[in-house]
Each structure stands twice: as structure tokens, then as C-alpha cells.
Amino acid sequence: MKHSFIDQYSGLDSFVHRLDPRTKIIASIAVILVILLTPPGSWKAFAIYLLILLGWVWMARLPFKYVLKRSLVILPFVVMIAIFIPFFKEGNEIWGWNVWAWHIGITYEGLAVLVNVIIKGWLSMLCLIVLTSSSKFADLLQGMYRLKVPLIFVQIISFMYRYIFVLIDQAMRMQMARDSRNFGVNRWVIFKTMGNMIGMLFIRSYERGERIYAAMLSRGYTGEFPTTSRLRFRLTDACFATALAMLLICPAIFWW
Amino acid sequence: MHIPDGFINAPVAVTTGAVAVAVVVVAVKMTNKKIGEKQVPMMGVLAAFIFAAQMLNFPVVGGTSGHFLGAALAAILLGPWSSVLIMSAVLVVQCLIFQDGGLLALGANITNMGIVASFSSYYVYKGIDVLLKHGKTGMLVGAGVGAWFSVVIASLLCAAELSMSGTSPWGIALVAMGGIHVIIGIGEGLITAAVLSLIMATRADLLKLQVA
Numbered sequence: 001m002k003h004s005f006i007d008q009y010s011g012l013d014s015f016v017h018r019l020d021p022r023t024k025i026i027a028s029i030a031v032i033l034v035i036l037l038t039p040p041g042s043w044k045a046f047a048i049y050l051l052i053l054l055g056w057v058w059m060a061r062l063p064f065k066y067v068l069k070r071s072l073v074i075l076p077f078v079v080m081i082a083i084f085i086p087f088f089k090e091g092n093e094i095w096g097w098n099v100w101a102w103h104i105g106i107t108y109e110g111l112a113v114l115v116n117v118i119i120k121g122w123l124s125m126l127c128l129i130v131l132t133s134s135s136k137f138a139d140l141l142q143g144m145y146r147l148k149v150p151l152i153f154v155q156i157i158s159f160m161y162r163y164i165f166v167l168i169d170q171a172m173r174m175q176m177a178r179d180s181r182n183f184g185v186n187r188w189v190i191f192k193t194m195g196n197m198i199g200m201l202f203i204r205s206y207e208r209g210e211r212i213y214a215a216m217l218s219r220g221y222t223g224e225f226p227t228t229s230r231l232r233f234r235l236t237d238a239c240f241a242t243a244l245a246m247l248l249i250c251p252a253i254f255w256w
Numbered sequence: 257m258h259i260p261d262g263f264i265n266a267p268v269a270v271t272t273g274a275v276a277v278a279v280v281v282v283a284v285k286m287t288n289k290k291i292g293e294k295q296v297p298m299m300g301v302l303a304a305f306i307f308a309a310q311m312l313n314f315p316v317v318g319g320t321s322g323h324f325l326g327a328a329l330a331a332i333l334l335g336p337w338s339s340v341l342i343m344s345a346v347l348v349v350q351c352l353i354f355q356d357g358g359l360l361a362l363g364a365n366i367t368n369m370g371i372v373a374s375f376s377s378y379y380v381y382k383g384i385d386v387l388l389k390h391g392k393t394g395m396l397v398g399a400g401v402g403a404w405f406s407v408v409i410a411s412l413l414c415a416a417e418l419s420m421s422g423t424s425p426w427g428i429a430l431v432a433m434g435g436i437h438v439i440i441g442i443g444e445g446l447i448t449a450a451v452l453s454l455i456m457a458t459r460a461d462l463l464k465l466q467v468a
Contacts, residue, residue, distance in 0.1 A: 023339060028359060029359065029360065030285075032358070033263050036261070036266040036360065073354075080432065081263065081423070081433075082423065084424070084432065085423070085425075105359065112377035117423055118262075121260050121261060121262030122359055123262030124260070124359070125358075128261065128351070128355050128358065129355060132352050132353065137352065138352065142455070152296060152341075152346065153284055153344070154298045155300070156341060156345045157345045158300070159301065159303075161305045162300060163301050164304045164308070164331075164459045167304045167305055167309070175313070191447050192450050194312065194324065195311060195448075195449070195451045195453065198329070198455030199458075202306060202329075202333070203458065203460075205301050205305035205308075206301075206305075206459075209297060209298040209300075210350065213297045216297060233303065
């Protein structure tokens with residue numbers, strides 16, 4: 001089945017793609033942290049962050065349309081949680097009406113929180129998209145390991161990444177077979193069927209895990225993973241980090 | 257519910273991040289001691305299994321669909337510490353590949369759906385199992401109730417984080433998150449019990465894994 005959207009642009013060659021993954025991970029964490037720390041309503045600051053992020057997207061040669069489309073992932077959460085805030089937050093009412101015995105009103109404070117959350121959420125999402133579309137997943141993992149994430153954890157993730165697509169395909173085949181057999185008519189049978197599917201998937205995955213482990217043992221696996229690629233922190237990394245840090249400090253200077 | 261960045265403020269993100277890092281480091285130590293680094297391929301494949309199981313949809317009400325979370329199942333089958341590692345791995349991959357859940361919110365997501373969900377379901381399961389004298393009923397009821405608890409407690413914690421960040425008033429967050437997940441939890445509980453019953457019938461030996 002199709003998984004083409006994953007790692008679609010991480011194979012490009014650009015200035016950003018060539019940066020050390022550690023630089024990009026730390027830079028992303030810094031950008032998101034600064035976005036979170038910015039007080040609500042600092043429009044100039046948010047505009048500057050947006051310019052920084054769009055500049056980053058441009059330097060990474062990522063298509064803007066793709067980045068914007070991916071950033072809509074945030075919408076369901078906004079609809080679920082944040083959309084109610086203007087109606088329930090206490091404060092000055094800017095708009096209200098009565099529906100029978102109920103009073104519905106939108107408060108200025110509530111609207112401010114909503115806008116703040118949407119802007120911060122969307123900017124952070126842009127940052128995460130640039131990070132993940134401008135680095136290969138294996139490089140990100142190596143960067144994580146070099147940033148002191150426990151080796152066993154990084155290895156679990158790298159194995160997971162190898163087998164995710166195999167197991168997703170397996171799960172999707174089961175789902176297709178299920179849907180073609182009049183599934184979903186009886187509510188109680190749904191849970192039984194889902195239980196059987198997931199149980200089968202577990203047993204198959206477990207047996208696959210055993211086979212993989214046996215195959216690796218027979219090829220001399222000792223629990224270590226030698227790698228050939230070396231990460232290097234170059235002059236460009238230093239320049240990128242300094243420029244980014246200076247740009248991020250700018251808004252703080254504006255407020256003072 | 258994967259919290260994106262921007263919905264929780266910096267203090268909440270940093271605190272939950274510290275909790276997540278500390279517990280994951282302990283989980284790595286515990287798992288290392290019990291099963292050794294050699295079982296890494298198995299853990300990776302099982303993390304991929306949880307990921308794939310989460311992609312299976314089933315219809316709920318009026319055109320909406322739900323999916324399985326799996327923390328309870330992982331905790332019951334493999335023990336809470338392994339489950340913490342597996343669920344954290346799943347959450348990291350969902351964040352980095354699918355942008356499902358934020359980068360700085362990763363700590364909060366791991367705390368809710370990895371740590372608290374694993375441990376709460378495991379101990380509820382164990383408690384009911386002991387109460388009902390280790391029978392088949394005890395295991396199935398324990399798994400069902402434990403899974404329900406894992407979903408509900410994780411959603412309450414998520415609501416608490418959102419209200420502490422000032423994103424959503426406590427009352428609303430509680431109703432929006434807790435209310436929905438009380439119902440979602442029933443599905444999770446029934447499915448977890450059904451999975452366990454299938455494994456009991458076909459590969460009962462896998463129920464004795466309990467590695468860490």
C-alpha cells in the first residue's frame with residue numbers, strides 16, 4: 001500500500017538538509033519553546049516567528065503548499081478543545097444572544113485565548129514539519145542518540161520504523177477483508193471482531209519478532225549496532241545556530 | 257488524545273517532560289535488567305504492532321469512528337515498564353513522522369498515554385485478577401476494566417494539563433475530554449478483553465511473557 005507521503009522530502013539536498021541533525025533538533029526545541037513563552041497578543045513577535053519559519057521552509061526547498069497542507073493536522077484538536085473557549089471563559093462580553101432560557105455569549109478574553117492557542121499551535125506545527133521533512137528519520141535517530149537519549153530506546157524506535165510499514169500493510173489488509181464482509185451491522189460483534197483482529201495481529205507480530213531475532217542471532221547479533229555514518233558539527237551549523245538565536249531574541253528586545 | 261504544541265504552556269511542558277524523561281530512563285534500566293538489550297528487535301516489532309493496531313478503525317456513532325489505543329494491552333501482556341518503553345516509542349514516531357502530537361508536548365503525551373495509562377491499567381488488572389482468584393473471568397474482567405481506566409485517567413490528566421495551561425477552563429476540559437473518553441474507554445475495554453480471550457484460546461503461552 002501507499003506510504004509515499006512519509007519521508008517524501010527528507011531526501012532533498014539543501015543547506016538545511018545538510019545540517020547536523022543535532023543542530024536541527026535543538027533549534028526546533030528552542031523555536032517552539034520561545035513560541036510557547038511569548039505572551040499572548042504579541043503580534044509583532046508572532047509575525048517574526050512566522051517569517052523565520054517560512055525562511056527555513058524556503059531554505060530547505062520544501063514546497064509551501066505541502067507544508068501548509070500538512071500543518072492542517074492540528075485542526076481536529078482545535079475543534080475538539082479550543083473552539084468552546086470563547087463561549088465559556090469569563091470576561092467582557094463582545095457578542096451575546098438568548099436562546100430560550102440559555103444565554104450564549106462570546107467574551108473578549110475567551111477569543112484572545114483561542115487566537116493565542118491557534119497561532120502558537122500552528123507556528124509550532126510548521127516548525128515540526130520543517131524539522132521532520134528536512135532530515136532523514138535515521139539521521140534524526142542518530143542525532144537523538146548523540147543527544148544522550150538512551151541507546152536501547154533509540155534502537156527500539158529504529159526497529160519500529162523498519163517494521164511499521166509491514167505491519168500497517170498487514171493491518172490494512174485485515175481491515176479491507178473485514179469491511180468486505182458486512183462489518184458494522186451488529187454493535188456487539190464489532191468489538192469481538194476488533195478483538196480478534198488485534199489479537200491475530202499481535203500473535204503475528206510476536207512471531208515475526210521471534211523470527212527476526214533468531215535470524216539476527218544466527219548472523220552474529222550481540223545487542224550492538226555498528227554504524228558507519230559520522231555526525232559532524234560544521235561551521236555552517238554554527239552560523240545557522242547563531243543566526244537563529246539572534247532572530248529569536250529580536251522579539252524579546254521589542255517588548256522591553 | 258495527542259496534544260499538539262501550543263496547547264500547553266512552557267511550565268506544564270517542561271514539568272511533564274521531566275517526568276517523562278525520568279520514568280523512561282528508569283524503564284530502560286528495568287527492561288535492560290530483566291530482558292537485556294538482546295530483546296530490542298522484539299520490543300521494536302511490538303511497538304510497530306501497537307502503531308498498526310491504532311490504525312484499525314471501527315464505526316462508533318453517526319459516522320464517527322474510533323480506534324484502539326493499546327497501552328493497557330501492552331501493559332497486561334508485557335508488564336508496565338516494557339509498556340512504558342513501547343508506548344513512548346510509538347508516541348515519538350507519531351510525533352516525528354505524522355506530526356501527531358507536538359515536540360515539546362511529547363513529555364505530556366508520554367506521561368498521559370505511556371506512563372499513567374500503562375501503570376493504572378496494569379494495577380487495576382492485577383487487583384481484579386487477585387480478587388477473582390486468577391481465573392479466566394478475573395483476567396478478562398480485569399483487562400476490560402483496566403483498559404477503561406487507562407483511557408479515562410489519561411484523558412483526565414490531559415484535561416488537567418490543558419486547564420493548568422489556561423487553554424481550557426477545567427470544567428469544560430473535564431466534560432469535553434473526560435465525558436467522551438468514558439465512552440471511548442468502554443470500546444477499549446471490550447476490545448482489550450476480546451484480544452486477551454483470543455490469545456488465551458490460541459497462544460496461552462504468550463500471556464506469561466511479563467518480561468519487566
